[in-house]
Each structure stands twice: as structure tokens, then as C-alpha cells.
Amino acid sequence: AQSVTQLGSHVSVSEGALVLLRCNYSSSVPPYLFWYVQYPNQGLQLLLKYTTGATLVKGINGFEAEFNKSQTSFHLRKPSVHISDTAEYFCAVSEMDDYKLSFGAGTTVTVRA
């Protein structure tokens, strides 16, 4: 099974600042990669995903992530966060021939006014 590591369980940033969330996976074969967001008391929704092609992926709400095969990483960033970005963020991976997802432990982002 895939192992997914998210560095930092909690990040606190000021509104307008850059936020960078780190995700590393264990597979030697590039998998499918996802970032999901969970707003308080809600289910998860997809922010963005990488399958093939360009390594910089743009998602909803101004988020983007970069796939780095040599570092087995898929870090998420947003150049200028808003209060409404306060949420928990999950990195997830799946093998190309398997539909099950493996999730990281999550990173809670708190945006301060």
C-alpha cells in the first residue's frame, strides 16, 4: 500500500500570505495524486489532481500543486490566502491500476486576519 506523508499537522498564516503544504508519497511508480479540502463540519471536496502531463497543476480557488517525480512529492501552494481558506487539507494517492486512495494524515490551515 502507498504511504503518504504530510509534513506539519497545523499551519497558521496571515491573510494574504503564501501557504505551502508538503506531501510526499512512497511509490516508485508515479501514481495519481490528489489534494482534497475539508471545510469545518463538511465532507471532502477535490482541489486538484495530477494524472499525466504538465507537472504544475492548477485547481480551484487559486490553489496549485507541483508533481516532482525525483523527490516523490506533490506540494500544494496558494500565493495569497483568504480567511475562507481555513480548512483541513489532505493529500491522497492511488496506483494507476488501483482505484483505492491512500490519504495523508491531513494539515489544518488557519488563516489569521
Add this chain to the structure above:
Amino acid sequence: NAGVTQTPKFQVLKTGQSMTLQCAQDMNHNSMYWYRQDPGMGLRLIYYSASEGTTDKGEVPNGYNVSRLNKREFSLRLESAAPSQTSVYFCASSESRVNNEQFFGPGTRLTVL
């Protein structure tokens, strides 16, 4: 479209009681999943159903059973609830195994006393 719906939203059980969590999706997806979410552990797969008529164990199946009633509905049953099953339970569905974007329900918050 309602997407993925789950009932109930909240439930309190006593140790040893049984209950069934209901999930339905209206996106005509083939695959459905049950996860549990615990603090600091991300989401862990309990059971999944690749297609109508099939179910398989995930990472943490002990103490649970599932039924894929039809293409729309996938239920999770706790036969004899234990305090260790206190968690938030999410149902999800996906269209295919190729890109595996999963859509999540709002969750059921279960407390076992």
C-alpha cells in the same frame, strides 16, 4: 443533483448496540467507498465496492459489514458497537478506476459510549 447523501448526520450508541449507516449517490457511479476519519490519521478505507454486487475489505474492516444494495446505495453496518468505533464516517463514490476522482458525502458523526 444531490451528489452523495448520508444518514444519519449524528448518532450516539451504547457499547454493544447495532446500527446501519446509509449512503446513496445519484451520479451513476460504479464504485463506492466507506471511510472513517480519526484525528491525526487522515481517512482510512473500511470497505469498498468496485461495482454493483461486489464488496471488498479495505484497511480497517474489523467490526463492520457492508451491503451494496443496488448501484445507488451502499450501507455500512456495525453489529456490536465498541468505543473504538467512535469516529466520523464518510461515504464516497467514483466514476471509474482510471482517474479515480472520488466524491464525498457530508459524513456521519458517531459516538459509542
